Amino acid sequence: MLDLKIYLILGAILFCIGLIGFVSRRNMITMFLSAELMLQGVAINFLAFSRFRGNLQGQSFVLFILSVAACEAAIALALIVILYRAKNSLDVSKWQDLREEDLEPNEDPEILLLDTFQIEPMPTLPVAGHRPAKEEDASHV
Amino acid sequence: MYDAMAYLWMIPAFPIVAGFITFIIGPKVLRSQAHLPCIIAGFISFILSLMVLNDVVKAIQTSDIANPSSVAVSYFEWFRTGDPNLVGENFKKAGALKAEFSLRLDPLSSAMIVMVTFLGTLIAVFSTGYMRDHHGHIDPGYPRFFASVSLFLGSMLILVLADNVLLLYAGWEGVGLCSYLLIGFWFEKPSACKAARKAFLVTRLGDVALFLGFASLWVSSGYRLDFDGLLKLDNYDSGVGLACFLMFLGACGKSAQFPLHVWLPDAMEGPSPVSALIHAATMVTAGVYLLARFMPLFASVPEVQMVVIAVGTFTSLLAALIALTQTDLKRILAYSTMSQLGYMFMALGAGIDPKSALPMLAVSAAIFHLLTHAFFKALLFLSAGSVMHSMHDVIDLRRIGGLRKVLPLTHIGFLCGALALAGLPPFAGFWSKDEILSVIHETSKASNYPWFYILMWAIGIFVAFLTAFYTFRAYFLTFWGVLKLPEECHGEVHESPKSMTLPLMLLSLFALGIGFGLSNFTPFSIETFLGKIPGYVIQDHHSHDWLTVGFATFAGLAGLILAFVFYGSGNVTISEQAIGKSNFAIELSKNKFFFDEIYNKLLIAPLNLGFYCARIFDQYILDGIVDLIAHIPKIFAQLFRPIQNGLVQFYALAMILAVTVFLIALARSM
Amino acid sequence: MNEQPWITLTNLSLLLGWLAVYFCLPKRISGSSRLVGYGVGSVALIITAIQIFFTYSFNPELVLFCLFSFFAVVGACLMIVAQNPAHGAICFALTITSTGGIFLLLAAPFVMAANIIVYAGAIIVTFLFLLMLVKQHNADLADSESREPFLASFTGFILLGCMISVLNASFSSQSQLGARNEIERIVDDTNKALSLTDLSELKAKVINGDNNVVTRLKIALGGSGTWVERIEVDVQKNGTYMINKSDDIAEIKSALASLASIGNDYLKYRSLLRPSIAMPGNSGADPSLPLDKIRKDQSGRPAMPADNTTFLGKLLFSDQLIAVELAGLLLLVATIGAIVIVRQLPTKVSS
Incomplete structure (x- = not known):
């Protein structure tokens, strides 16, 4: 017999994964999908409680979550479209105009801990018989 | 009670309402017809004033004026202060300050309101021509002008009709405000702004003294505000002298007398009708009216009267x-x-010894001169305005001349005014000026210091000579000689429009006739009329001071002839010499005896130093402290400001961290 | 708080999960770290599966649960690490379908259907349309980099760990056992008190201020017991109480007897407790009922209304009618809003 706890843990896992995605990804569409993922976790929570309380309140609540998510999707996608048109990019980092006046825009410094598995890309040879592409600097010399 | 009491309140009410109407709908609705409310209200007030005057004259003839308390009427309670339950007799009286909107109708106020409304209406009509350019376009501030004039008329009428000192003070400040607004009417001119500010501030000094005077009157009269209570000498134990002196200082400010006289010449920055109405005929005579009103008190303190x-x-x-x-x-x-106002103050100062007829004579002489002066000086100013209008705002005597032919109607008006001002018989100024000099002569006989009054009398006659001289100097330089036009005219001159010349003609008639009309030789004698003011001792018989009359007439004629010789005879060399000559006395006169400079050095420079110190203190010490305090939170904020980096994801991360911290706390507590 | 060891299998799998997500997230310099992430993630999943299989008895539900949740979690992880948003959307669809299975396990077939239709059907398709609209030809920098992957994943997993530990603490069998023991102890106490023949012991208990006994007696007698108050008054006044009246003793004895019979009944019928509460209205059990008073089905879990869709519809259109209307209004407003938002900007841009 499965109990309430394991369902709640599953909901929590989905919620947290969505959270990580929302916080770390810079593509607005991926961020939005992550938010929807968080809603899925919440929905599982509601349904589990509904199941283990023996009534339908949680299920009806999930239906409302669904409708709100649909509205959210409509508005958010519309917003994403116009944001994309304004900056021609889906990068959410291009929208940080509300920062304090004298702050430099965030250049996204990454903490490169544990990046010891980096492997330099292998040097690739050009196809034989073709002149290799010039380096850009060379044209100025 | 007069019958007129029922509608007396309408006399000031009409111009005030008209003023507010013009202020509100003038710029958008009335536009070039903005003069209508002012003129209509002024005219209605004038008609009402005539009815009031008629009523008063009738009452005098039937000797219905015996009961002094019947001359005042209270319309409503204005305000009330204090707690009547205070302990102590004086506190009770002082605490229960009660001011009513009460008006007073007696010969003095009725004469004043007729003069004010008549001149006001006439000058408003004149202004409809004056405030337009030669193509008939109105001045941009046209509605503002007439609104201010209306308000001025209302305030002036309240001033002269008021029956308690607070209401009088309200009217006093009202005319001061309107004067400020009208001097600075062309506020885009820096000189006009400066002049307006100067007038307002200098008269303010006087107003403070006046208010202190009223306050000390209030206290020493046993907390009375109404004139009935204030004018009874029995009510006072002491303090009349101080109160009178302070009130005289206030009158000095308003009427441009010696220490506070510097504002009046600068006030000519306003439009000429304003100079005529406010700074010649009405407002500046408020001081004279005040002293005349309080003459019974002034007469009881001869020391103050000597100062006056x-x-x-x-x-x-x-x-x-x-x-x-x-x-x-x-x-x-x-x-x-200024000089003529000084004359009026001379007359008022002659009223000593309340038991004799002198106060009555002084008041009637001063008010007589006030009325005649109002008419002929308004006439002169309007004529000057007409000249100015035709000469494209040039009235420098060195640049104009010989205008007799091109401005015939203006010339006649100015000539009538000049004759009246010079005091030549039988024009208006002659009668009133002689009245004043006679009173002084009379007083010298009754006073303990006869030589003092004789000296004043002699100076008065000398001033009469000077008056005739400078008046006709201006007249001859403007209208006689070779035709000289400023280049602004481009050779074209035409007489002012009818709306300007008609008032001039009307006023000319008055300037010629009013002196004789109100003299003791006619049934409309101003002396008899004003003698009926309650509380005065009336002189039974009239004795004419032929000595004074002779001297004054001679002085006037001498001035006229001298001016003709210098400036009117066409003898260029004498004129040139007279104009071009420069010695110490002439420099002194040209520079107005350096009063402005002296005031600047003695009063304004030390004050400026003080202001400078205060500014330094404020800017560097007070502001420094405040800025220092303001910097402390700023430094703290500097630590946390980078959090606000505008990244949505950063905010979300911060939120999650906070939730995590709470969850950890929850987990530990389970 | 019960002392729990820090190094548990759960925490280990959390740690591994964190590392897996961190390695998989797109980074500026991404080499083969993604492969490492996959490996570590697999280890974490295997550990978790082992844990689950050891905790719960084997039955079909468990198998299905594991299957669905595996796909849901894997889909979710792949979605957040996908460099191509289109791949992310497909992974999200996988997650949605798997969650649908979970919904079925939770006896919510209608919600499952609605969820799949709305998400996998509508939203994902709209996403794909959107991706087509914005036409990202080349891979954007935004896709190949993530913001603070280390901090973000660390925070997420710390949060997850907190949630799991809180859940563990509240669902631990110890705390349930504790509650059961408390009831048994009370009944035992009462029985013991009833069996006392020597009143001095009871007296000693009362006088020495064993509050539990006095309070329980008071509760059993409805709080208005005459002699209980007398005892308290006497104790306060004299510091002692002499039971010397026979009717007092009889009263105490009868009160204790009734108390003990209630307790014994509870212990006897506890496992069979099925209060005759009908399924109220449309929504199932009354939310204010205690958990153990809810009607159970054969498997020992709360009974759900049999016809899910019918009852859900009845509930929505009776008890929650206004909420449904408001949700409909919200959808309408969102539709209009979306149209307005998208229409506005082109004119601005063109101008």
């Missing part, structure tokens, strides 16, 4: 001397106004 007459004499002499060499037509008239 001394200041009046000095001012009239000073102003006449300055006027001798001025070259600005309006400025000459302004100094002449």
